[in-house]
Amino acid sequence: MKTFVYIDHFKGQVQPASWEALGVAKSLGEASAVIFGSGVDALAKAAFEFGADEVLVADDAALTDYRAEAYASTLSALASARTPDLILLPTTTRTREMAAMAAVDLNTGVLIDLTGLALEGDKLVATRPIYEGKLYEKAVCSGKPVIATLRGRAFPRPAQDASRSGSAAKIEAKAESPVTVEGYDVAEQAVSVADAGVVVSGGRGISNNPSLTPPAGMDEKQAEVWRAQQGFALVTDLANVLGGAVGASRAAVDGGYIPYSHQVGQTGKVITPDLYIACGISGAIQHLVGMRNAKLIVAINKDAEAPIFKQAHYGVVGDLFQIVPALTEAFKKKLGK
Amino acid sequence: MKIIACIKQVPDSEAKVKAENGQVTWGDAPLVINPFDEYAVEGALQQKEALGGTVTALCIGPESAREALKHALAMGADEAVLVSDAALGALDTVGAARVLAAAINKIGGADMVMFGRQTLDDGSGVTAAQTARLLGWPMLGLVGHIKVEDRNVQVSRVIEEGRQNVSAKLPAVLSLVQSIGEPRYPSFMGIRKASKAEIPVWSLNDLGVGAPASIVTRAELITPPSREVTCEIIAGESPAEIADKLADKILAEKVL
Numbered sequence: 246m247k248t249f250v251y252i253d254h255f256k257g258q259v260q261p262a263s264w265e266a267l268g269v270a271k272s273l274g275e276a277s278a279v280i281f282g283s284g285v286d287a288l289a290k291a292a293f294e295f296g297a298d299e300v301l302v303a304d305d306a307a308l309t310d311y312r313a314e315a316y317a318s319t320l321s322a323l324a325s326a327r328t329p330d331l332i333l334l335p336t337t338t339r340t341r342e343m344a345a346m347a348a349v350d351l352n353t354g355v356l357i358d359l360t361g362l363a364l365e366g367d368k369l370v371a372t373r374p375i376y377e378g379k380l381y382e383k384a385v386c387s388g389k390p391v392i393a394t395l396r397g398r399a400f401p402r403p404a405q406d407a408s409r410s411g412s413a414a415k416i417e418a419k420a421e422s423p424v425t426v427e428g429y430d431v432a433e434q435a436v437s438v439a440d441a442g443v444v445v446s447g448g449r450g451i452s453n454n455p456s457l458t459p460p461a462g463m464d465e466k467q468a469e470v471w472r473a474q475q476g477f478a479l480v481t482d483l484a485n486v487l488g489g490a491v492g493a494s495r496a497a498v499d500g501g502y503i504p505y506s507h508q509v510g511q512t513g514k515v516i517t518p519d520l521y522i523a524c525g526i527s528g529a530i531q532h533l534v535g536m537r538n539a540k541l542i543v544a545i546n547k548d549a550e551a552p553i554f555k556q557a558h559y560g561v562v563g564d565l566f567q568i569v570p571a572l573t574e575a576f577k578k579k580l581g582k
Numbered sequence: 583m584k585i586i587a588c589i590k591q592v593p594d595s596e597a598k599v600k601a602e603n604g605q606v607t608w609g610d611a612p613l614v615i616n617p618f619d620e621y622a623v624e625g626a627l628q629q630k631e632a633l634g635g636t637v638t639a640l641c642i643g644p645e646s647a648r649e650a651l652k653h654a655l656a657m658g659a660d661e662a663v664l665v666s667d668a669a670l671g672a673l674d675t676v677g678a679a680r681v682l683a684a685a686i687n688k689i690g691g692a693d694m695v696m697f698g699r700q701t702l703d704d705g706s707g708v709t710a711a712q713t714a715r716l717l718g719w720p721m722l723g724l725v726g727h728i729k730v731e732d733r734n735v736q737v738s739r740v741i742e743e744g745r746q747n748v749s750a751k752l753p754a755v756l757s758l759v760q761s762i763g764e765p766r767y768p769s770f771m772g773i774r775k776a777s778k779a780e781i782p783v784w785s786l787n788d789l790g791v792g793a794p795a796s797i798v799t800r801a802e803l804i805t806p807p808s809r810e811v812t813c814e815i816i817a818g819e820s821p822a823e824i825a826d827k828l829a830d831k832i833l834a835e836k837v838l
Binding site for chain 2: 382431575
């Protein structure tokens with residue numbers, strides 16, 4: 246089987262699930278990595294190291310910024326010319342669009358966010374979550390090529406072997422797009438609580454770190470807010486490592502620790518992230534309705550009786566000021582950041 | 583400004599969705615407007631308020647999907663259209679996009695077509711981009727902020743790394759995310775108006791298209807092993823040990 250693997254990146258930072266897709270492609274046969282952008286030699290080198298048999302690069306100033314139409318057209322033209330059996334992409338905001346449009350161009354179908362992919366006879370059978378993960382379906386695509394995006398961390402990542410190398414082949418860019426890129430805001434809280442896949446939240450407990458000494462001259466309330474802000478800095482570090490957003494309980498917002506836009510719960514936002522980590526949140530009912538549909542809930546609280554533990558899948562009864570930084574370090578190591 | 587909001591009807595998020603005899607069932611749980619599509623309606627109404635014009639809600643579904651369209655009307659949409667046909671049983675995403683594009687053309691086109699980011703049922707989140715591709719219009723995906731000036735639309739797109747700000751000429755297809763603003767509740771007057779509204783039903787024949795072939799088909803439904811929500815307490819000798827164990831548990835859940 247001949248597979249094209251699209252290596253998704255933002256300004257040269259590769260979405261690691263791209264390498265996982267490359268591993269899947271290798272297990273099915275011949276794997277070609279496909280890279281779009283400008284000045285992407287480093288990515289081509291990495292693609293060989295992760296096992297690509299061939300690397301196809303559309304290196305063009307007009308592809309510097311992702312634009313759905315241009316990227317989809319470049320992919321479709323390449324696939325028309327070289328007729329792969331399968332095109333794999335990691336699931337990201339970009340690839341959902343590219344895969345969607347390429348399926349229209351190539352008169353085939355698209356399978357999104359797979360957690361499994363297997364060859365049964367001569368048919369590729371995809372497994373994917375539906376109904377918010379309440380069910381899974383096995384689906385097949387009768388068109389050619391089969392276009393599929395793979396959920397991150399659902400497939401093993403191949404080892405990087407620095408001794409592997411090769412020379413990338415240039416392919417043509419189809420850079421026309423009706424969309425003009427004006428710029429980026431890559432702000433600290435760029436992803437809103439509502440849109441984030443991972444949310445790390447702080448509650449009233451975030452202001453209770455007794456080991457901190459506020460700067461001189463603060464009154465009691467100022468000192469409390471100052472302590473809370475130090476606490477939210479720990480929460481933010483963890484959110485950043487996980488690529489997530491910072492949330493807050495109503496108590497934390499009412500306490501003036503953090504702006505209202507971060508609030509989770511009935512009067513704030515109802516959110517359904519894949520992972521919700523509650524730090525120092527006891528779990529008032531309006532907070533629980535705001536987050537209980539998160540796929541995985543983790544609670545860190547010093548009070549073992551806190552209602553939040555009744556909603557959580559994993560809990561730590563302990564001092565968040567020690568646990569949260571330790572968790573940040575653990576993820577840094579395990580995620581290779 | 584002519585704006586179309588594409589919506590779908592789905593089982594409520596609280597529904598206990600199950601597989602029974604190879605079919606998806608949800609007991610007597612209510613069918614509702616797809617929650618993400620409420621943002622499409624909200625965004626459409628915001629633009630109508632800012633620029634003037636009309637909002638038409640468009641839905642593919644069975645007769646029961648009228649209720650989802652009535653919700654959009656009660657929120658403030660001016661018109662609603664239901665595309666319903668016995669031949670539309672198992673549409674894949676490209677098929678749905680073909681039918682929507684035909685319906686948008688029959689409505690007489692639009693300046694903006696709004697979608698939600700994805701549906702609660704299939705969850706692929708690709709129909710907006712496929713509809714844009716079929717119409718040949720710019721696709722502005724995952725939009726959290728919209729500004730229209732003359733025939734130019736400027737938007738802020740919520741992506742993994744932050745926001746990408748882009749612009750395009752109208753007409754355009756947009757998918758909207760929560761940052762657009764909380765969907766308004768239907769007003770009393772709105773609900774009364776919606777209950778009396780005539781909702782035309784268009785068949786494939788009315789649209790002048792054949793039933794799209796389903797290229798993607800479902801072979802099997804799988805019920806994931808149920809996970810009791812009993813909290814597993816992670817303990818250890820030190821914060822580092824607890825954190826290490828907890829990180830492994832989270833990674834094993836494959837939610838990152």
